[in-house]
Amino acid sequence: MRPSFRVMLGLGLALGAAGCSDYLSGPGVSQDPNNITTLLTPGPLYIAIQAAQPVQFEGQIARNIGLYTQQVAGIARQQQGFDLYLSGPSDVDTYFGAVYGASNLITGGGALLDIHKMQQIARKANDSLYIGVGKVYEALVIGFAADVWGDIPYRQAADSTILKPKFDPQLQVYGDLQAQLDSAINIFLVATGPTNAGGSDGSEVTYAGLGAAQLRSVYTQVAHSLKARLYMHVAATDPTAYQKALNEAKLGISAPANDFLWFHDATPNGNNIWWQFNVTRSSDIGPGAAAIEILKRRINAGVEDSSRLKFYFTKTSDGGYFGYRPGGATNVQTTGGIYNGNGSAGAKYSTFNAFIDGATPPGDFRQPEITYVETQLIAAEASFRIGGTAAAQPFLDAARTNRAYGATGGSAVTFPALPSVAATLQNIMEEKYVALYLNPEVWSDWKRTCLPALATAPPPGGTAPQNFSIPGRLPYGQTEINANPNTPTTSSAGVTITSTSINPNQPAACPALNYTSSSPLAN
């Protein structure tokens, strides 16, 4: 009895002592069992990219741009400060990060890092649709960031092997993006890979319902429109870009039906981001006086009808339309009444209309990102630069007869066709300013053309413009400044947020205007 006990104990010990070779690694032990670590299809990433990007293009960066272009006004709390150009590196930290990936513990994702990962997965399957769409998104996201920040990390960004990405010159970034889009257009020519063979895998929500061939076709148009847009971004320093933009615009989005609209639906976390902001921050922003006054002046001059004004804004109780001056200033009068945000009696103001008011369901406004109208107006501006009004006229006319503005409640928003007006640069740019309402692209246009003419926000309680102009770029995020030694100092980046020049590509300032001048819109 005793020896057998010893034997059994001995065997037990020997078993206990035998370690397994995979004891210290493997699924669930060294690999996270709670989250997906290996993704084999690009679909889930693509879904999240389409969900995430509206947060950037309709979120705080877009609000900042809306404030700078005076399409909206900051009337309370932080937005009021941003409207007075008081955005520092910590204010934009999360939005700079959201270009690339997760930008803090709760924000971001579905950005360049995930676009890269989606393309990697698609390349393994040689899936031409996803590879190409990835490149289109990359150009869209980075092209926007280059416009907002100037020099940015791109070639080394969102690459897990590089911990301190270098900043690339803005023009180089634009050049790279043109190449990306060219590559996308070529890739779309040939159908390869699983989504092309079997059609959509359900992850396409932007153009939901289209088959693979239709998607390749429509994204080819989007790529051309995007190329045209990005050529215009560099046109201030490279006049040859106008012809290139015109060429691309002609191949761009062919009809409003093919417009690229951000996906939104009636679910709380599917709602338009402007809408959601107005739910939780119901009185922080309001309609910008410039947007309303330009629309009113155009209506008075017979340049357009009132349908757009009525769609965008509500009437005040005294029957007029009045927006807020920058920073919510209400005590500043102008002699000509232009930009006077004060309502006639008791300072009544218009509010945003149902499409983004945060109150009237369904809140699913599918905001246009890049459209037929924008493409036509790019072509109009480029043609104007090359060949003057006559060359530009057909393109401006096309934009004015196809006035589409996204979709809400499942239906496209369209305004009646307008008769032709002379394709002057001001008419082209103001058409773009009102047609691309809330689209950050209007800031890029203003930086290039100084149109529409905008006065700098007055300091609180003052009437004179502040001693710096409307910002031409935003500061880099605080985390990037802290953690990346390659971050340019403000001087080497060319332009500080408070300097008078407006952009690394447009070192000149727009003409100084102020609210006490008789009319900032001399036309």
Place this chain on the structure above:
Amino acid sequence: MSIEGFGRIARTLRSWARSRLWAALLALVPAGLAAQQPVTLSGKVTSAAGTPLSGAQVTIEPLGAVATSRGDGSYTILVPAARVPSGTVAVTARLIGYKANTAQVSFAGGPVQQDFTLADNPLQLGEIVVTGAGTSSEVEKLGTVRNYVDSTAIVNSNESNLVNALAAKAPNVNITSSAGDPGASAYIQIRGITSVESSDGQPLFVVDGVPVDNVTQYNLATQQPLNGGTVFPPNPLISLNPDDIENIEILKGASSGAIYGSRAGQGVILITTKKGRPGQTKYSLRSSISLSDHTQLPALQTEFGQGSGGVAETCVPSSDPALVGCGPQVSTSSYGPKIAAGTPIYDHATEIFRQGFTTDNTLTVSGGSDRTQFFLSGGYNYDRGIIVGDNSHYRRISVRFNGDQRISDRLKVGANVNYSNGFGGFVQSRNDTGGLMIGALRTPPEFNNLPFVDPLFNQQRSYRFPNPGPGTEFANRGYDNPFWVANEEPATSNVSRTFGGVNGEWAPTSWLKFNESLGLDYSNDERFEGWAVGNSETNVVGVTHVGGVTAGYIRNQQLDNNLTATLSYSASQSWKGTFTVGQNLNSQSLQSRQPLGTALIAAQPFNLGNVSGISQPLLDFLQKTHLESYFAQATADIGQQLYLTAAVRNDGVSSFDATNQRAWFPKGSAAWVFYRQKGAGSHFLTYGKLRTAYGQSGTQPTPYLLSSIFASSAITDGGWGPAASTAINGVGGLISGFNAPATVLKPERVKEFEAGIDLGLFSDKADLSVTHYRQNSDDVILNVPVPTSTGYVQEPENAASLQNRGWEVSLNMRPITTKGFAWDVGLQWARNRGTVPLGGLPAGLQFAAFPFSGGGNGAGLHTGGSIMVGQPIGVYLGTDYVRCGRGLVVGGVDIDHSSVAGGGCGTSLTPGALFIDATGYPQLDNASSAYVLGDPNPDWTGSVRTNFRFGKLSIGGLLDIRHGGIAYNGTKGALNQFGTGLNTAQGRDGGPVIFGTNYQVNSIANDAVAGPGAGMAVPLNQSWFQGGASVFNGPDVAFLEDGGWVKIREISMGYTINQPWVSRAMGFSSIELRVAGRNLVSWNNYDGVDPETSLLGAGSPVRGLNYFNSPQARSWVFTVTFNR
């Protein structure tokens, strides 16, 4: 394989074992074994005073044969004929508390009688000490300081949580009980903080050789907004009944903990449970009842009513038919007019508390024969808490069985198993707008919080929503009525836990011994928390006003196998030692699944079936860690005065990266007994030992930091509210996680040097121990921010270094030790200085915060616990008032370069002087929220313990001292805003004050002042309290207070009735009666609850924060113990 086949193999092995193995092994045994007649060795073991001693171990050294003395002190060992030694051999009797006694016994023919008389051993010299991982040593051979807590000290503390029982028991072992609620967690910190991200900063607990879990787990739904309210579950080891503990060894430093390698970075607590002893079966029933109540609370004013600017809240008749009478009260504060005489006043601090009681019953049965011993206990502990209502309670049922069987002289096996069920109910509290204390302390004095439910409409009343009508279920109450919280919002944890193991000790020869231990710890914690309809909890998304419920489980499992082989060698008479090799396999898994259901459909029941939605992503995770280790230890005892130990452990851990999969942890120690009194007589020095040790231990990284993950969390717009779900159109999407996957991940490494001296003085009437240690923690893991252009936010890296230095002194005196009267005194003193050394943070990183640092979200302080180069570990960072010498510009004036008349600090500015502007008040400095404000760590800690014994009566006490350590009193800062704190009434009543002269910005400051308003007399009115002195608008520095205390932890009087009549009349051998007080008095300079408090419970090493924390409890305990 058939049974027969197995039998054949067994037979073969058996015969082989007989023929070869034993022959071989016997050949190695020292000479002296020859065939004779069997011999019986027997005798009696008594103390020097003549008392029979039971439980003494009598060992025939060369044979390894052991017997244990019975109740009458007698023992018997039967030596088989084959093993009877020739000549004389050493026989030793040992018992804890007595000096071992060895006799040379001759076995020449017939029964042998050998009695032993054992002398008292106050220095415990020669006693066996478990040193972890299956190793043991003797007290004088230890190269490190020994801290030992025996069962009496644990039981007499009257704490149901054994961690609390350790308070003031050992130097530099600091306990913080997070509150006086039943089942409140207790935090233990040994020799400072050595880790930031990877752990809760608490030691490894090992019970009977098996590591067990003591990591406090918050409810997942409230973990993310931890700063914003939750319930605080107990630390898991509350499941161990303190009555079952025989003793606790505290391995403090890296040098003593190195044998546990990568798990010992915060120290190790070795717990040994009680065992049975041979002899008559003993029964003991210990039964106690305690009456408890709350200790100090914030002082509230009773003079001024609800309102603002001295104007009462006016009743605005509501046009809303849902509201009765006045609408919601606009004024949140009590800055109204003086309350008219005769108006009823309510004491909102105390009215939510009542007297609690605890009953604690433990029955133990133990006994056994020479070969078999058992211990069986059953305990029932019920604590009805001090908070009103039925939701604050804790009940523990525990059962333990320990059994040992000596199968042969060479083989001993044992098993122990502990089952317990702990069921606790908790009230939502602390930083929580839907919590108990916020609602209570903010209520104006004249508002009656009762009834908490409107009797007519059955809706919650609160001071900001006093007259609810029908249909107001979802209306905003502002803060919840505390009675409503205490009665209507249950939260429970129901833990079933089993832990224990089997162990074997096999000594095939006298010089070789194998120890095997296989242990399991399994617990299933059923969690539940309900938010009733109409609640004001704002930080748990989806439950605000509409109610919700989280229910699920946390399962924890740990398997541990530890095998050692110890070889004893004896090179010569003066050179002996041991050599041990061992292997440890450990597997831990933690699974937590706690869905949060949002928006209750009907008001009751709290059930996941009664909710409108389940919050996504689901709160569900699994975490596994595997460990495979080998270790070796060698000891040498040279000339009975120099004792050397060297050991090394090699750990393979699944959370290390593949290239660093294994790590070495060495240690070495030397103890030199330079003086040992020879012979009797009175001497100043009776014993002296110098010791020194160096060792390394570590902390494992959190699992899965190496994985690159995709998650499905919502994408938010930087905190403005908008968020986009990654699932759109019914199709799920994924985004990359925010952590850049770590590429290199090693254990955090604590390197410690320790040296000390142990002295026995005045014929052992006193002993003194002094220890100094120097500890560096390197490769401490931090989440280092990475450029956002990488697509990530942070990367976990072995990036930081921490440093702890300290002294520990303990002095025990036994001036009188006569039979009728004894008096002893114990003094302890310790200090620890933890700092972040130069280069302790990666270049460019200004500071790093502990997870759950308590900052932000309305709890005030920006960073409650942070590491910053050159600063104490855990330092507070936050906002300050404007001070001179910081280059600040105030109102366009550069105050450092401007005259006083020009609005500056003047030409002779004192750097750091408080700047008083022309209004006469200090101003908030918005320039930085990272000023170093205070050190939460105490300057020193100490304790005084004494005990008198007059015959059968004993009286004892324990004083616990914590000197210094800055505490953050966010509660007071918030009550300044609300005008309910007593000081706000005194301010309104009193005359103007002059800052820096007769009024300071906080109670620890003595600020120089400068600036145009310096010396100006100004009133302390509402605008000051809501501006510069409010937690919402004022700077963090305003709420710092002295967090030190002197408290009477324990005071007790006991009487033992063991006269013969007890046995004759009642059948008991003795009855002990005891009256004790626990935490009766705390002397401190803190304005609020006791400064021993914790906003974050035991789940975070961040100490000293208070934001509407619950008070501590004190109690009177009456105990009767029947022994048979």
